[in-house]
Amino acid sequence: MEPSLVTSIGKIQLERPVMLASGILGISLDVFNRLYRSGAGAVVSKSLSTEPWDGYPNPTIFGINGGGWINAVGLSNPGAQNFAKMIEPNKDVPIIISLVGSIPEDFSTMVEQFKNSKVIAYELNLSCPHVAKVGLEVGDDPELVKKIVSTVKNSTNVPIIAKVGLGTTHYLNTVNAAIDSGIDAITAINTIRAIAIDVETQRPILSNKFGGLSGTPIKPIALRCVYEISSKYNIPIIGCGGISTWEDAIEFILAGASAIQIGSAIGDNWIHVFNDINNGIFQYMKRKGYSKIDEMIGLAKKS
Amino acid sequence: MEPSLVTSIGKIQLERPVMLASGILGISLDVFNRLYRSGAGAVVSKSLSTEPWDGYPNPTIFGINGGGWINAVGLSNPGAQNFAKMIEPNKDVPIIISLVGSIPEDFSTMVEQFKNSKVIAYELNLSCPHVAKVGLEVGDDPELVKKIVSTVKNSTNVPIIAKVGLGTTHYLNTVNAAIDSGIDAITAINTIRAIAIDVETQRPILSNKFGGLSGTPIKPIALRCVYEISSKYNIPIIGCGGISTWEDAIEFILAGASAIQIGSAIGDNWIHVFNDINNGIFQYMKRKGYSKIDEMIGLAKKS
Amino acid sequence: MQRNLNHTKICVIEKVIDETPTVRTLIFSDDIMSSVLPGQFAMVWIPGINELPMSVMIAQEPGKAAFTVRKHGPASTGLFNVKIGQQIGVRGPYGNSFDLKQGKLLLVGGGTGLVPMMRLLTHIKPNDDVTVLIGAKSKNEVFFEDLANNLLKNNTHRVIVTTDDGTYGEKGFVTDMVEKLVNEISFDGIYTCGPEIMMYKTVHLAHSKGLFVQASLERMMKCGVGICGSCCVGEDLVCKDGTVFDGEHLISNKEFGHFHRNKAGILENY
Amino acid sequence: MQRNLNHTKICVIEKVIDETPTVRTLIFSDDIMSSVLPGQFAMVWIPGINELPMSVMIAQEPGKAAFTVRKHGPASTGLFNVKIGQQIGVRGPYGNSFDLKQGKLLLVGGGTGLVPMMRLLTHIKPNDDVTVLIGAKSKNEVFFEDLANNLLKNNTHRVIVTTDDGTYGEKGFVTDMVEKLVNEISFDGIYTCGPEIMMYKTVHLAHSKGLFVQASLERMMKCGVGICGSCCVGEDLVCKDGTVFDGEHLISNKEFGHFHRNKAGILENY
Numbered sequence A, B: 001m002e003p004s005l006v007t008s009i010g011k012i013q014l015e016r017p018v019m020l021a022s023g024i025l026g027i028s029l030d031v032f033n034r035l036y037r038s039g040a041g042a043v044v045s046k047s048l049s050t051e052p053w054d055g056y057p058n059p060t061i062f063g064i065n066g067g068g069w070i071n072a073v074g075l076s077n078p079g080a081q082n083f084a085k086m087i088e089p090n091k092d093v094p095i096i097i098s099l100v101g102s103i104p105e106d107f108s109t110m111v112e113q114f115k116n117s118k119v120i121a122y123e124l125n126l127s128c129p130h131v132a133k134v135g136l137e138v139g140d141d142p143e144l145v146k147k148i149v150s151t152v153k154n155s156t157n158v159p160i161i162a163k164v165g166l167g168t169t170h171y172l173n174t175v176n177a178a179i180d181s182g183i184d185a186i187t188a189i190n191t192i193r194a195i196a197i198d199v200e201t202q203r204p205i206l207s208n209k210f211g212g213l214s215g216t217p218i219k220p221i222a223l224r225c226v227y228e229i230s231s232k233y234n235i236p237i238i239g240c241g242g243i244s245t246w247e248d249a250i251e252f253i254l255a256g257a258s259a260i261q262i263g264s265a266i267g268d269n270w271i272h273v274f275n276d277i278n279n280g281i282f283q284y285m286k287r288k289g290y291s292k293i294d295e296m297i298g299l300a301k302k303s
Numbered sequence C, D: 001m002q003r004n005l006n007h008t009k010i011c012v013i014e015k016v017i018d019e020t021p022t023v024r025t026l027i028f029s030d031d032i033m034s035s036v037l038p039g040q041f042a043m044v045w046i047p048g049i050n051e052l053p054m055s056v057m058i059a060q061e062p063g064k065a066a067f068t069v070r071k072h073g074p075a076s077t078g079l080f081n082v083k084i085g086q087q088i089g090v091r092g093p094y095g096n097s098f099d100l101k102q103g104k105l106l107l108v109g110g111g112t113g114l115v116p117m118m119r120l121l122t123h124i125k126p127n128d129d130v131t132v133l134i135g136a137k138s139k140n141e142v143f144f145e146d147l148a149n150n151l152l153k154n155n156t157h158r159v160i161v162t163t164d165d166g167t168y169g170e171k172g173f174v175t176d177m178v179e180k181l182v183n184e185i186s187f188d189g190i191y192t193c194g195p196e197i198m199m200y201k202t203v204h205l206a207h208s209k210g211l212f213v214q215a216s217l218e219r220m221m222k223c224g225v226g227i228c229g230s231c232c233v234g235e236d237l238v239c240k241d242g243t244v245f246d247g248e249h250l251i252s253n254k255e256f257g258h259f260h261r262n263k264a265g266i267l268e269n270y
């Protein structure tokens, strides 16, 4: 029997385990359709706020010598309401809506705005490392996380995912708070706070000075987080951070992820990366004799 | 006038700003002599404990595809007493002794053992991410950090440095505690907790499973920490993490470091890296018209 | 370590040419930028101010390249004001390039949209018969006319300038001239870059005659590398799939000529 | 992404040869390992057990390489017990290699120290006159004698085996034979790998005659790349400066032949 790429993240079922990460090409339904046709098992929207945001002035992103990216796009987004309208025509694409906000009501308001949309899950961005009052500043406050998760849980039956990252509070505390409040899955991790300075002009390159490090440099750290979460908790995990090859994807699955997200690799290898990784996983499963993704999840912890 | 590479880290004065990081080639006086001749402004010893430690079984370190290293050597070291004996003949080399322990007395005992040695400073390792009960597990407890720093301060007049890293408590809390207790300087950062899994054998590669990520991948994160510390505190900083070129070194100086440490780059470029970086800094200073390192420290914060 | 083309490289402005009161060409040395393909662009950092996508202008000296910038908002004004000896950062080149046909060619440029057209002219073959249309609002906004003639000096060619107000060259919109020419001549290739409405009309005119046409689009750009999504037009990403698109493809794109996205990513009418 | 030679690569054991009751050769396919220089080594991961430095053995088939391991402690015993079809991880190659002279050559190997000697034999020139000394404790510990003869079949050569107990070949320590030979013959190059005391004596004997001699050293190794410091001998790092050192250099190294460091880095007497 041919291996199947179908995977379940708790109640969320995907045809393929490789998803688009939030903030990457994620502002238009037409592009979502294209990415879905290119092999993405699901697409996560840019993180949406209650109001449209312009984000930071350029430079907002650049590539690091030696690999990886630093960005401080500043969560520019059209706002939840506008975005809900944009995706109204959606028929086929499994869309996950990423949300960002400061207080529980921000999140419940936005969930309400999507109640007639075809979305398969919400991902709460508790981990953007470079915008004040949202993202990590929320994730760093486990009590607030509990309130937000409970509020969203009360507003919808659609599964909700908490996306965590490395902040000033240990991310496992955030994970713990989210699980306590009934979260359905965890995405780990977001970008890691970083900076780069141009030595000729002697100033930080990004307009916001600080940004988030993504891409290959963070893979071993992201993988560690997935391994730690899956060792400690019984919760579906979506692995994210520096994944660019099928081997990377398998590493995350072996560490305990049920699915994975791809961000920066698209900047390096363009959208072929979805099918390349899907095919690589498929061939690996065939060679090793697996029929389902599920059979591989967390295997590295048994050694 | 030719630029001078002399730099001061508080009371510690170095001929050159580029030092050897702890744990790198750091177990023998003969090697220290060689590194000093190769251009290191100072050498930091392997972190020493009260008793000799064998460390973890191999594999203890390997290179990551795409750059960087993960290690869990497990703080193997000959113990402070043995080491003090080994460096007895030292005449010329500016040696910094790195110490690791669980309780304040561990540290004061060891400092006592070096009281007749020629050492220019002690570096307290509060940040090793892969050995239980020492390193990060100490750094993660700011109250314990305070006790350790105060105890060491009472045992010696030699300057003491706290080396911090990314743990379960935000590193700025550790920095804060160390400064409160009279620390003379901060080294930032140690390796970052990470893991790698071999997809063929489906097990973590290191015998300890978890290890510390070092080398180019962590540079933007380390630089961010130096920038954050120097923005918040008035304390001399030694930058460490992923430095492999003179541009990297200058970035750290512009972010607020008075000196820098080199670790993994030695595995990539061997010990020529010291003179390469010294020369690069020198040429840069000449071109930009600086006469002293001091004139460049923290300049990026002014932009 | 290998130089990563996505990492900004500092370049020093060596020469500044005033093209019009509001358009300047800034020349600098960089091997990679000097040899980009026509249609390719760079992300240009003006330290302390902003970063802008800019077509890479030719500089007619080996190893040199340039940007030709019109002062508009704060970002482009910042670049416009960079003086000789000052530093800018450059990353790229990004994007695809024109598919240059041979034979009778028509180039239609407006404003700084002429930049990729000038580079395209450096790639034409000796036997090509080339018509260049330069559209401007008014006489004092015309530039690159001499440059175009000069680049074409060994070819059969015409350079036609139109001004909306008739103060120079032919009076009228440049697209009126396009309409006239495509009715007369069966061009082997038509290339356009400039205001979207100009490109939209040019593409439709060419397409209605069954002629091969390509346009180089502009959209809000943050990354330039296909990560941020800010440059999307329908399902296309201008920075990665473009900036050059075939007319045929553009005609089926429902946003081309009608909508662009603002900084928040909201669709706005042109 | 480029393969990083410091990242362990999984190889499957394809063939196992029992050399003696305690020494086995494990053969696998890997292009990089098949063509390492004589003297170079790899770090060999036995999943779930340990990782060991191992000289890379020749495998006499293109694209293949081998390790010849003596079972000793848990780590080497783990490798010794790897079966056909099982996986090991390999990173490297690491270290420098022998400076092979031409003319009259003497190779002195003991135990698995013969491994780099065998690879060295694949590099000799047709006109070289080669003497190989194989030292062993006893008859049942002798191996690679046939292989050496075979590799040298087109050269003037002798392969001499010594056993401490005289159960095979010449009786006595291999270094007694070295002493005899260097008194008789003015070798152009002497190469040795094996127990440190054997190398120490060989180096001193050769040096006293003014002959060019090189030895390949073994020390505790964790990283193999000059990071951890565990392999230091005086100011030299065996993994990076060696494993091959000139006799002249070794004679001035006060640790060679006397001390090595244990896992904690403490100097211990040999």
Ligand SMILES: Cc1cc2nc3c(=O)[nH]c(=O)nc-3n(C[C@H](O)[C@H](O)[C@H](O)COP(=O)(O)OP(=O)(O)OC[C@H]3O[C@@H](n4cnc5c(N)ncnc54)[C@H](O)[C@@H]3O)c2cc1C
Pocket (backbone or CB within 6 Å): A057, A058, C041, C050, C051, C052, C053, C054, C055, C056, C067, C068, C069, C070, C071, C072, C073, C074, C075, C076, C077, C112, C113, C115, C217, C218, C219, C220, C221, C243
């Ligand atoms: C591929 C490409 C090539 C270009 N080549 C040139 C050229 O050669 N010469 C030239 O003068 N102009 C060129 N432009 C337009 C230029 O990038 C600016 O958009 C324009 O100069 C207006 O800038 P501003 O000063 O009004 O920006 P501000 O209003 O100060 O804008 C601030 C930010 O918004 C961004 N932005 C605003 N509008 C746009 C837009 N339409 N496209 C992209 N980013 C935008 C800017 O990059 C900047 O980061 C090009 C644009 C693109 C996409």
Ligand SMILES: Cc1cc2nc3c(=O)[nH]c(=O)nc-3n(C[C@H](O)[C@H](O)[C@H](O)COP(=O)(O)OP(=O)(O)OC[C@H]3O[C@@H](n4cnc5c(N)ncnc54)[C@H](O)[C@@H]3O)c2cc1C
Pocket (backbone or CB within 6 Å): B057, B058, D041, D050, D051, D052, D053, D054, D055, D056, D067, D068, D069, D070, D071, D072, D073, D074, D075, D076, D077, D112, D113, D115, D217, D218, D219, D220, D221, D243
């Ligand atoms: C460059 C080099 C090449 C070698 N080539 C071969 C070879 O071809 N065949 C062979 O059989 N042996 C070789 N050895 C020796 C081999 O690596 C082991 O040291 C030896 O097999 C003893 O292992 P053990 O089972 O007793 O280790 P254990 O006691 O199980 O050791 C556990 C750990 O200690 C390390 N260790 C212990 N002693 C040493 C030592 N002297 N050198 C390095 N690491 C040590 C091991 O790597 C291992 O990680 C080589 C050593 C070096 C340094």
Ligand SMILES: Cc1cc2nc3c(=O)[nH]c(=O)nc-3n(C[C@H](O)[C@H](O)[C@H](O)COP(=O)(O)O)c2cc1C
Pocket (backbone or CB within 6 Å): A021, A022, A023, A024, A046, A047, A061, A069, A071, A073, A075, A098, A125, A128, A163, A189, A190, A191, A213, A214, A215, A216, A218, A240, A241, A242, A243, A261, A262, A263, A264, A265, C227, C228
């Ligand atoms: C340009 C850019 C924008 C991003 N925007 C968001 C965002 O809006 N919300 C979010 O949760 N994560 C955002 N991220 C983080 C990614 O979703 C992802 O977690 C991170 O980049 C690590 O994955 P990668 O290494 O595959 O890129 C962004 C990342 C990048 C590079």
Ligand SMILES: Cc1cc2nc3c(=O)[nH]c(=O)nc-3n(C[C@H](O)[C@H](O)[C@H](O)COP(=O)(O)O)c2cc1C
Pocket (backbone or CB within 6 Å): B021, B022, B023, B024, B046, B047, B061, B069, B071, B073, B075, B098, B125, B128, B163, B189, B190, B191, B213, B214, B215, B216, B218, B240, B241, B242, B243, B261, B262, B263, B264, B265, D227, D228
């Ligand atoms: C093999 C290895 C061993 C290390 N051992 C120590 C140690 O004993 N004590 C310590 O404070 N840091 C230790 N470190 C951390 C380094 O000193 C340094 O902080 C880190 O590697 C980041 O710098 P780099 O990227 O230049 O290597 C070790 C790092 C490596 C790679």
Ligand code: FES
Pocket (backbone or CB within 6 Å): C220, C221, C222, C223, C224, C225, C226, C227, C228, C229, C230, C231, C232, C237, C238, C239, C240
């Ligand atoms: S500018 Fe970011 S995707 Fe095109």
Ligand code: FES
Pocket (backbone or CB within 6 Å): D220, D221, D222, D223, D224, D225, D226, D227, D228, D229, D230, D231, D232, D237, D238, D239, D240
């Ligand atoms: S084995 Fe680590 S330095 Fe040689």
